[in-house]
Structures are given as C-alpha cells and as structure tokens.
Amino acid sequence: MALLELSDLEKSFGAVQVLNGVDLQVDEGEVVGLVGDNGAGKSTLMKAVTGVYPVDNGRVQFDGEDLTQIEPGTRRSKGIEMIYQDLALAPQQDVANNIFLGREPTRRLWGLFPNFVDKVKIDQEAQKMVDRLGVHVPTIHIPVGMLSGGQQQTIAIARALTFQPKLVIMDEPTAALAVREVESVLQLIRQMRDEGIAIILISHRLNDVFEVSSRIVVLRRGNVIADLQRDETDMAEVVSYIVGAHT
Amino acid sequence: MSSNGTEGPVAPATSFRFGFGAVARALERTHVRAESLLVLVALAAIMAVLSPVTGDGTRVFLTANNLFNIILASATFGILAIGATFVISAAGIDLSLGSVLGLASVTGAALVVTLGWPWYFAIIGSLGAGAAAGWVNGFIITRGRVPAFIVTLGMLGIARGLALIISNGRGIYGLPEEILFLGQARPWGVPTPVFILIGVALIAHYVLAHTPFGHHTLALGDNENAARATGINVRKQRMKLYTISGLMAGIAGLIFTARVNTGDPTAGLTYELLAITAAIIGGTNLFGGRGSILGTMIGALIMGVLQNGLNLMAVQAYYQQMAIGAVLIAAVWLDQVRAQQRE
Numbered sequence: 146m147a148l149l150e151l152s153d154l155e156k157s158f159g160a161v162q163v164l165n166g167v168d169l170q171v172d173e174g175e176v177v178g179l180v181g182d183n184g185a186g187k188s189t190l191m192k193a194v195t196g197v198y199p200v201d202n203g204r205v206q207f208d209g210e211d212l213t214q215i216e217p218g219t220r221r222s223k224g225i226e227m228i229y230q231d232l233a234l235a236p237q238q239d240v241a242n243n244i245f246l247g248r249e250p251t252r253r254l255w256g257l258f259p260n261f262v263d264k265v266k267i268d269q270e271a272q273k274m275v276d277r278l279g280v281h282v283p284t285i286h287i288p289v290g291m292l293s294g295g296q297q298q299t300i301a302i303a304r305a306l307t308f309q310p311k312l313v314i315m316d317e318p319t320a321a322l323a324v325r326e327v328e329s330v331l332q333l334i335r336q337m338r339d340e341g342i343a344i345i346l347i348s349h350r351l352n353d354v355f356e357v358s359s360r361i362v363v364l365r366r367g368n369v370i371a372d373l374q375r376d377e378t379d380m381a382e383v384v385s386y387i388v389g390a391h392t
Numbered sequence: 393m394s395s396n397g398t399e400g401p402v403a404p405a406t407s408f409r410f411g412f413g414a415v416a417r418a419l420e421r422t423h424v425r426a427e428s429l430l431v432l433v434a435l436a437a438i439m440a441v442l443s444p445v446t447g448d449g450t451r452v453f454l455t456a457n458n459l460f461n462i463i464l465a466s467a468t469f470g471i472l473a474i475g476a477t478f479v480i481s482a483a484g485i486d487l488s489l490g491s492v493l494g495l496a497s498v499t500g501a502a503l504v505v506t507l508g509w510p511w512y513f514a515i516i517g518s519l520g521a522g523a524a525a526g527w528v529n530g531f532i533i534t535r536g537r538v539p540a541f542i543v544t545l546g547m548l549g550i551a552r553g554l555a556l557i558i559s560n561g562r563g564i565y566g567l568p569e570e571i572l573f574l575g576q577a578r579p580w581g582v583p584t585p586v587f588i589l590i591g592v593a594l595i596a597h598y599v600l601a602h603t604p605f606g607h608h609t610l611a612l613g614d615n616e617n618a619a620r621a622t623g624i625n626v627r628k629q630r631m632k633l634y635t636i637s638g639l640m641a642g643i644a645g646l647i648f649t650a651r652v653n654t655g656d657p658t659a660g661l662t663y664e665l666l667a668i669t670a671a672i673i674g675g676t677n678l679f680g681g682r683g684s685i686l687g688t689m690i691g692a693l694i695m696g697v698l699q700n701g702l703n704l705m706a707v708q709a710y711y712q713q714m715a716i717g718a719v720l721i722a723a724v725w726l727d728q729v730r731a732q733q734r735e
Contacts, residue, residue, distance in 0.1 A: 218623030247622030
C-alpha cells in the first residue's frame with residue numbers, strides 16, 4: 146500500500162476551483178517531482194496534505210490512516226513535514242529554537258515547575274542535526290535571520306528531519322540558491338531518500354527535478370494530467386504537459 | 393561591525409557592543425538590552441545629584457523610603473507593562489490597558505462596597521473584569537480580523553465609559569481591611585504591591601522565557617507563517633495573550649484600588665503610555681519577535697525613576713507627560729536607526 150494516498154481532493158476559494166478531484170499516490174522512499182505552471186494548484190495540494198487547508202471533498206490517507214479531518218499539528222507528529230518556499234523560519238530566534246519550534250521538549254524545573262523548555266536538550270539535539278547534515282553555521286545560538294539563504298534552507302531541512310518524518314514536502318527548495326548551494330540541497334534530498342523518507346519536490350527547475358526524482362507528476366488547472374516515470378520521459382514531454390500542448 | 397574580524401568565531405555583533413562582553417552576553421541571552429540597564433543607572437545617578445538635600449546632608453532621592461516609593465509607583469504600571477510585553481512581543485498591541493485598569497478597579501470595589509459582597513469579590517471582580525475585557529479584545533481581533541490597534545483603541549473608550557457608568561462617575565470609597573492590605577501594608581517593611589509585582593514578574597518571566605507558550609509567542613511575533621507552519625494554533629495563542637494582558641490590567645486595577653482605598657473610574661488614565669514605553673525601552677521589539685520581562689522591569693524602573701526624580705525637582709506633572717511621550721518616541725526611533733545600520 147502506498148504511504149500517501151490522495152483521492153478525489155477538491156478545494157475551492159470562493160468561486161475559484163483550485164483542486165478538481167486530485168488523485169495521487171506516493172510510496173516510501175520515493176522522490177516524486179510535482180510540477181506545473183503557476184496557479185496549477187501545487188501549493189494548495191500540498192497544503193491540503195499538511196492540513197493547513199481543509200479540503201472540500203476527497204480523502205487524505207497516510208500510512209494507512211485517514212487524516213482528512215486531522216489538524217496540522219497532529220499530521221506533523223504522524224510524520225508529514227513540509228518545507229515552505231519562504232522557509233517559515235523565525236528570524237530573531239536562534240537556530241536551535243527554530244529547529245524545535247512548535248515541538249519544544251519540556252521537563253520539570255527542580256522537579257517543581259512544569260513545562261520548562263529543556264534548552265540544553267534543544268541545543269544538543271540541534272547541534273547533532275546540524276552536524277549530521279553538514280550545515281556550516283558559526284553557532285546554533287545565532288539568530289536565523291543572520292544566516293545566508295542556503296544556510297537558512299538547510300536549517301529548514303534540519304527542522305523537518307528532527308522528528309523522523311516519513312514524508313517531506315519541499316516547496317521550491319532550490320529557487321533562491323546559488324549554484325553550489327543547489328548541489329548540496331540536492332545531495333541532502335538523495336540522503337533523505339536513502340534513509341527511506343518519501344519526498345515530494347515542488348519545483349520550477351526541471352533540471353533539479355530530473356536530477357533527483359524517480360517519478361514526475363504534472364498538475365494542470367487542479368488536475369493531475371500526467372504521472373510519468375522519470376526514465377521513460379524527457380524534459381520536452383514534461384514541458385509540453387505543463388503548458389498544455391500535450392493532452 | 394566586525395569588519396576587520398576575519399579571525400575567530402563569528403558571534404552576534406551585539407555581544408561586543410560594550411567592552412564587558414560577559415555581562416552583555418548574559419543580558420543578550422535574556423533579551424535585555426544592555427543600554428536600558430545603563431540608562432537606568434545613569435538616570436538614577438543624575439536624579440540623585442539633582443535631587444534636593446535633606447537636613448542631615450543625604451540626597452532625598454537616595455533615601456530608602458524614596459526608593460520604595462519608586463518601586464511602589466512603578467508597581468501599577470509595571471504590571472501593565474508585563475501585559476504589554478506579552479502582546480507586543482507577539483507583534484500585537486494593547487492600547488486599552490489603562491482603561492481596563494480603571495474598569496477593573498471600579499468593578500472590584502462596586503461588588504464589595506456597593507453590593508456588600510465578601511471582601512474577596514474585590515479580587516475576583518477586578519481580575520475577572522480585566523481578563524474578560526482582554527478576552528473580548530482577543531476574540532474580536534482573531535474572529536473578526538479587526539486590527540489590534542483598532543479593537544484595543546475601541547476598548548479604551550468602552551472600558552472607560554463602562555467604569556464611569558458602573559460608578560456613576562464617582563469614586564467608590566471604603567474597602568475592607570483585607571483589600572487595603574494589598575495596597576497599603578508593609579510586611580517586613582516592604583510595601584505589599586512590591587511583593588505582588590515581583591511575584592507576577594517572576595511568573596511572567598518563567599512563562600515568556602522558559603515555556604513553549606513563551607517560545608510560541610515570540611515566534612508568532614517574529615513570523616506568523618512560521619508559527620502556523622510549525623503547527624502552533626495562532627488564533628488560540630492570540631486569544632490567550634490578550635486575555636493575559638487584560639488580566640494584568642485587572643491585577644494592576646486591584647492594587648490601585650487597594651492603595652487609594654477607592655474604586656476609581658479615572659484610574660489608570662494614560663497608563664498605557666507608561667506601560668508600552670516601559671516595555672519598549674526594556675528591549676521588547678515593537679514589531680514583535682523579541683521581548684523580556686526582566687527588560688520590561690528595568691523599563692518600568694526607568695519610568696519610575698524619571699517620574700520620581702522630576703517630582704522631587706518639583707517639575708510640573710504636565711512636563712512629565714511630555715517627557716514620557718518623548719522617551720517612547722526616542723526609544724523606537726533609536727531601534728529603527730539601529731535596524732537600518734544592521735542591514
């Protein structure tokens with residue numbers, strides 16, 4: 146059975162129908178490239194998966210469970226992580242706190258006061274994660290806003306990986322990066338895949354998509370119009386689906 | 393700032409703003425602005441030098457009694473400033489603090505004095521009225537998507553009007569002894585409000601600096617999308633923050649009532665100015681993402697020292713209002729200048 150199974154998802158904003166009954170499956174350890182023109186519904190579809198947008202109709206099944214009515218925080222704890230294009234980092238908070246944002250480990254202070262954020266543990270775990278990913282930051286106590294775009298991207302990835310996710314959705318992870326930084330992000334994606342994590346990669350950069358994906362799904366006007374094996378297709382075919390020349 | 397610094401590890405430049413790195417770093421960790429501490433010390437020194445001299449040659453400003461007076465006066469708006477710190481560090485604002493203080497003062501007094509209910513209803517009434525007003529603020533801000541600036545400005549009018557209606561525009565005198573204890577007693581020689589201020593500040597510091605709730609508050613003020621994306625319930629968080637702010641106004645209202653033995657409908661007039669100024673000069677970022685109760689307490693003391701010193705020098709209250717307003721603008725201006733330098 147597939148890890149993620151979307152069936153007949155529909156979503157509209159007012160009069161605008163953004164998703165017209167989308168079906169999509171993603172298996173464990175699979176990298177799926179999700180492509181499509183602006184406004185095709187890629188981001189909306191992914192926010193339907195993370196639960197940020199409740200859907201009007203259809204079903205979101207993950208790891209054998211129906212998550213359609215489940216709120217985002219719970220979905221996250223069940224193993225769905227999303228890395229947003231704007232990275233969703235809090236610039237004035239330090240690297241370690243950003244990695245644990247929304248999931249701070251707590252303990253009792255002096256055995257008395259409850260809900261004390263375990264900053265020592267946060268720092269230790271964050272350091273481990275940063276080392277594991279080979280991120281070059283001067284210190285994990287530095288505010289995230291002081292880091293470069295590439296560094297921030299890897300911090301966002303580190304945050305996504307800290308709680309052993311089963312599925313990571315990445316929205317344009319390479320769009321704003323320098324060439325050298327792009328390569329290291331693609332390398333991270335391969336590393337995640339090898340660890341058995343499923344990845345949905347949203348990107349306009351077809352080169353990057355072809356580089357790491359095994360399947361490429363094309364979304365157009367809220368419908369999946371092509372679901373292609375990477376090895377059986379080429380860039381020209383994908384582009385023709387994206388622009389609607391190939392139907 | 394570290395333009396010549398190719399050697400050594402890169403640290404936040406702010407750590408080296410002053411020579412004494414260790415102190416500055418410790419302050420940095422608690423989000424206290426080092427300058428605010430310096431300003432407090434400098435201001436206190438100036439006031440001490442300028443204050444009148446008593447018969448035996450000591451400066452009036454430096455007498456133990458006067459120092460207690462400063463903290464006592466700071467206690468009321470200091471607690472309001474704690475409320476302001478919570479909402480401002482989440483990129484919100486509460487302009488209704490002073491009016492809600494007045495409403496809380498009158499509500500508590502009316503229950504006990506006018507209706508003759510037991511003394512503890514003054515506490516329940518004040519805190520309840522404050523929290524309720526804050527809850528309404530939060531409800532309209534989050535449900536109606538009305539800007540906090542407008543909602544709390546409206547509440548400024550509503551709460552003050554309600555306070556005047558409840559009290560018929562007159563002070564409600566004569567509270568029971570148990571309540572007066574909260575404002576006028578001096579256990580171990582220290583005024584009760586000082587204990588209340590310290591207690592509330594310690595709890596607030598714990599909540600803002602050391603609990604997930606505090607972390608989420610700062611993250612929400614820093615980047616609302618980040619908060620939402622990491623599964624923080626932004627709406628609930630805001631509701632709680634405005635309710636806390638109102639609750640602080642309730643506690644401050646109770647202390648006010650107890651100090652002057654009156655439920656006063658005009659209590660706390662323009663106190664939001666003091667409270668917000670104290671929070672901002674204490675290092676809370678007006679645009680959210682950074683805030684510290686310790687800093688706010690230093691800010692409140694700065695305001696207290698300023699007021700007290702000007703009083704001792706017999707400066708008219710009108711000028712004091714101007715001075716406080718100028719301090720608020722100057723603090724934010726300075727912040728902006730520094731932000732531009734960083735870019």
